[in-house]
Amino acid sequence: xxxxxxxxxxxxxxxxxxxxxxxxxxxxxxxxxxxxxxxxxxxxxxxxxxxxxxxxxxxxxxxxxxxxxxxxxxxxxxxxxxxxxxxxxxxxxxxxxxxxxxxxxxxxxxxxxxxxxxxxxxxxxxxxxxxxxxxxxxxxxxxxxxxxxxxxxxxxxxxxxxxxxxxxxxxxxxxxxxxxxxxxxxxxxxxxxxxxxxxxxxxxxxxxxxxxxxxxxxxxxxxxxxxxxxxxxxxxxxxxxxxxxxxxxxxxxxxxxxxxxxxxxxxxxxxxxxxxxxxxxxxxxxxxxxxxxxxxxxxxxxxxxxxxxxxxxxxxxxxxxxxxxxxxxxxxxxxxxxxxxxxxxxxxxxxxxxxxxxxxxxxxxxxxxxxxxxxxxxxxxxxxxxxxxxxxxxxxxxxxxxxxxxxxxxxxxxxxxxxxxxxxxxxxxxxxxxxxxxxxxxxxxxxxxxxxxxxxxxxxxxxxxxxxxxxxxx
Amino acid sequence: xxxxxxxxxxxxxxxxxxxxxxxxxxxxxxxxxxxxxxxxxxxxxxxxxxxxxxxxxxxxxxxxxxxxxxxxxxxxxxxxxxxxxxxxxxxxxxxxxxxxxxxxxxxxxxxxxxxxxxxxxxxxxxxxxxxxxxxxxxxxxxxxxxxxxxxxxxxxxxxxxxxxxxxxxx
Numbered sequence: 001x002x003x004x005x006x007x008x009x010x011x012x013x014x015x016x017x018x019x020x021x022x023x024x025x026x027x028x029x030x031x032x033x034x035x036x037x038x039x040x041x042x043x044x045x046x047x048x049x050x051x052x053x054x055x056x057x058x059x060x061x062x063x064x065x066x067x068x069x070x071x072x073x074x075x076x077x078x079x080x081x082x083x084x085x086x087x088x089x090x091x092x093x094x095x096x097x098x099x100x101x102x103x104x105x106x107x108x109x110x111x112x113x114x115x116x117x118x119x120x121x122x123x124x125x126x127x128x129x130x131x132x133x134x135x136x137x138x139x140x141x142x143x144x145x146x147x148x149x150x151x152x153x154x155x156x157x158x159x160x161x162x163x164x165x166x167x168x169x170x171x172x173x174x175x176x177x178x179x180x181x182x183x184x185x186x187x188x189x190x191x192x193x194x195x196x197x198x199x200x201x202x203x204x205x206x207x208x209x210x211x212x213x214x215x216x217x218x219x220x221x222x223x224x225x226x227x228x229x230x231x232x233x234x235x236x237x238x239x240x241x242x243x244x245x246x247x248x249x250x251x252x253x254x255x256x257x258x259x260x261x262x263x264x265x266x267x268x269x270x271x272x273x274x275x276x277x278x279x280x281x282x283x284x285x286x287x288x289x290x291x292x293x294x295x296x297x298x299x300x301x302x303x304x305x306x307x308x309x310x311x312x313x314x315x316x317x318x319x320x321x322x323x324x325x326x327x328x329x330x331x332x333x334x335x336x337x338x339x340x341x342x343x344x345x346x347x348x349x350x351x352x353x354x355x356x357x358x359x360x361x362x363x364x365x366x367x368x369x370x371x372x373x374x375x376x377x378x379x380x381x382x383x384x385x386x387x388x389x390x391x392x393x394x395x396x397x398x399x400x401x402x403x404x405x406x407x408x409x410x411x412x413x414x415x416x417x418x419x420x421x422x423x424x425x426x427x428x429x430x431x432x433x434x435x436x437x438x439x440x441x442x443x444x445x446x447x448x449x450x451x452x453x454x455x456x457x458x459x460x461x462x463x464x465x466x467x468x469x470x471x472x473x474x
Numbered sequence: 475x476x477x478x479x480x481x482x483x484x485x486x487x488x489x490x491x492x493x494x495x496x497x498x499x500x501x502x503x504x505x506x507x508x509x510x511x512x513x514x515x516x517x518x519x520x521x522x523x524x525x526x527x528x529x530x531x532x533x534x535x536x537x538x539x540x541x542x543x544x545x546x547x548x549x550x551x552x553x554x555x556x557x558x559x560x561x562x563x564x565x566x567x568x569x570x571x572x573x574x575x576x577x578x579x580x581x582x583x584x585x586x587x588x589x590x591x592x593x594x595x596x597x598x599x600x601x602x603x604x605x606x607x608x609x610x611x612x613x614x615x616x617x618x619x620x621x622x623x624x625x626x627x628x629x630x631x632x633x634x635x636x637x638x639x640x641x642x643x644x
Contacts, residue, residue: 111538130538130591131587131590131591131594134541134591134594134595135594138594138595138596141591141594141595142595142596144538145538145539145541145542145595146542148539149539149542152539
């Protein structure tokens, strides 16, 4: 029998998705899928464009993490140009990427996740949103706004625009950092530290109330992938990729952007426009893996900055081996925000950051190039081929959300099986199923490279194919 | 320079604190008449260029981050396109800080939700909060305005100017 469910109308995902829960004749959950229903397009319509346009074109895929696309794309272009960018440019890009990570993680934690975390999964959907958080915990709301401003202001100071800055170009960046801008960024650091400390403290106080969710929110062994430095510290912009198994043992290390397509494949499932990335030697789905904050903190041995180092040590105590529950993505985001602030401060302390040589130039020296970076949501890979005139003949993007796709689907199934019993469910239960996806902070616009409205639909389907219930958020 | 058609920066904090009136426009300049808000914001930035009491921000949509900016102003004039009004109709209506969130999105807020968020976060209550709307005729892809909206600009500018002068006079 159909039920009417009132569900929080907030679309707390970066994208357009749908969850289907399939019930058996006994009313038990048989299958669950997370569908991304947008159509890809960017790879196709970039064909024929000059390669040097690619960073600014590809950045338009996303309004949340355009910087990651800018950087991965610029690096792919630099592989085509066969240039090594100046040290100052590399550090400026690193700072830009970290600033984006801070503002994106702040959006995910404070605006998208905190309504569930601070108000409860069962809270009235009409207050389970950022306005409800602001009313109940204004100090945390202010911290979220402050951390967003911190990241966005740095992006604007460096790139002149808060969203889609054109400052990152093939070969480096268009303009050096001025002392005045450096000082403005440094002036924001103390408040940023205070805000992230407030969030970390609040999160640690409430996390204990979510023991059940921690156990069933995509909590299972998987492989993990992220960039890492040679000294095994965290890296968002350079370094090479490391893939580890569920025990933390290295499966493959030193995966460069040029080697990525040899190592990783993309599978297709009929229910989603987002592909499913996997490690080729293990096949699909055994070679599936997770990326993003949880993967990064599971893989690295060090953060490289003192405050985040202490937080990493605490984070690694959450489980005896690797931290498996995707619920802990939230915690990992906070640790990474702290790291981002520390690292930006460290970068700015080096006088070389004011260097004037910030761009290398060259033409087409190779007909193929690939670049990779860590987006807030995980590893991002851009791969292009060009003709002799530098026009794009082929492009492929492997996005974090595609790399987390299998884990998200398994996580939805795990939570649905745990919470939906005898075909009965409540709004709070469906919210938990949706919250599993939310832990990954997927960007469905990135994953399908599409634009437009971003509703989420949840369907509960009986054994005979009847849609028992359906919730649509416009 | 009172115009901020992009994000404010820290260096502007002092001036932001001094702003008595914030003009907060939104709309998509690539969707024909939906760009009426940013277009009026451009005009307002020029009109009040020398007046430090007026600050202008134009965005594609109202987001929670703007609460800080709203909190720093004494009065707020929201400027937006309206699909509910007949094309070209100019309306000026009061905005309350209703915090109900039945249609709330994490990416986009209505003017009254943004005021409500500002009140919750910063305890800030505005002397004046009004919404200036212009009814749209077309939101198709394009950077030009429909005839009715183009014709409405003089009246919209007049309403905007009068409201701002009233706000900054207290």
